[in-house]
Amino acid sequence: MGEKMNLERVIVSFVDDKPMIYGFLKEGETDDEAKSRAFLRSMENLQLYSSNHNKYPWYQEDGSEYWQKQYDIEAKREYKVMSYDQFIRMERVHILSLPLQEISEEEYYEMLNVLPPLAWITRQEVEMFCMSEFYTGVYTTQYAYDKVNKKFYSKIVDYTDKSTWICELLR
Numbered sequence: 218m219g220e221k222m223n224l225e226r227v228i229v230s231f232v233d234d235k236p237m238i239y240g241f242l243k244e245g246e247t248d249d250e251a252k253s254r255a256f257l258r259s260m261e262n263l264q265l266y267s268s269n270h271n272k273y274p275w276y277q278e279d280g281s282e283y284w285q286k287q288y289d290i291e292a293k294r295e296y297k298v299m300s301y302d303q304f305i306r307m308e309r310v311h312i313l314s315l316p317l318q319e320i321s322e323e324e325y326y327e328m329l330n331v332l333p334p335l336a337w338i339t340r341q342e343v344e345m346f347c348m349s350e351f352y353t354g355v356y357t358t359q360y361a362y363d364k365v366n367k368k369f370y371s372k373i374v375d376y377t378d379k380s381t382w383i384c385e386l387l388r
Contacts (some may be wrong), residue, residue, distance in 0.1 A: 220244070227304050228255045231295045236307050239296060248298040255296040262291045305354075309375070312356050317372045317386055320360070325369040328360050335376065339364075343384040347376055359383050 221244040228251050230239040239258075242251045270284035277283055299307075329337075334346035335357070345361035352358065352373055359374045361383040374381040 225301055226251075226298060227301050228252065229297050229299055229304050229307070230255065231297065232290055232293050234311065236304060236311055238304060242298065251298050252296045259291055259294055259296075263288060266291060308353070312352070312373055313375065313381055315373050317370055317383065320369045320371050322362075322369055324371070325360050325362060328358075328371075340382075341384045341388045343387055345383055347374070351376070361387075363387055 222241040223244055223246070224241055226242040226248075228239040228242065229236050231237075239255050240251075242248075246254075266284045266288035270282060270288065273284070275283040277286075328348065329346060332349045335349050337344075337346035339345075342364045343361050344364065345359055348358045348360075350357070355375050355377045356373050357376050358371055359382060361370045361372075362368075363370065370383055370387075372383055372386070374383065379385065
């Protein structure tokens with residue numbers, strides 16, 4: 218049988234200020250013990266990436282080597298322990314702070330046709346829809362066409378919170 222976990226406390230990993238859950242604390246584990254466990258796993262990953270880089274180089278289209286990129290990402294990783302609720306609040310701030318991006322008309326229509334859209338509506342002269350595949354939790358990418366300035370946009374929004382939708386950012 219597996220170890221009992223404390224589902225109220227999480228180990229959060231950060232790379233470039235992006236929070237992600239690494240895991241939960243074990244029952245009775247201190248914050249420092251949990252961070253040490255995560256750090257040891259990170260050290261194992263660094264060894265694996267270094268070994269794979271030497272044994273199995275895998276070059277990407279941009280000329281970079283995959284295992285070296287993984288190593289560089291892992292080397293920057295930091296860990297913090299917090300409540301699950303703190304993580305959810307931090308994740309929301311991070312995701313919703315990602316910028317509104319101008320996109321091409323072609324990308325807009327490609328995304329419209331790739332999966333069935335959610336909430337395909339026009340509001341405040343902005344035609345918009347959300348992807349039916351979610352990024353995480355309630356967050357998904359919204360695509361929009363502003364009928365006033367004739368531009369196309371995308372942004373990750375909270376599907377359940379219309380105040381985060383693109384029409385609210387444009388007006």
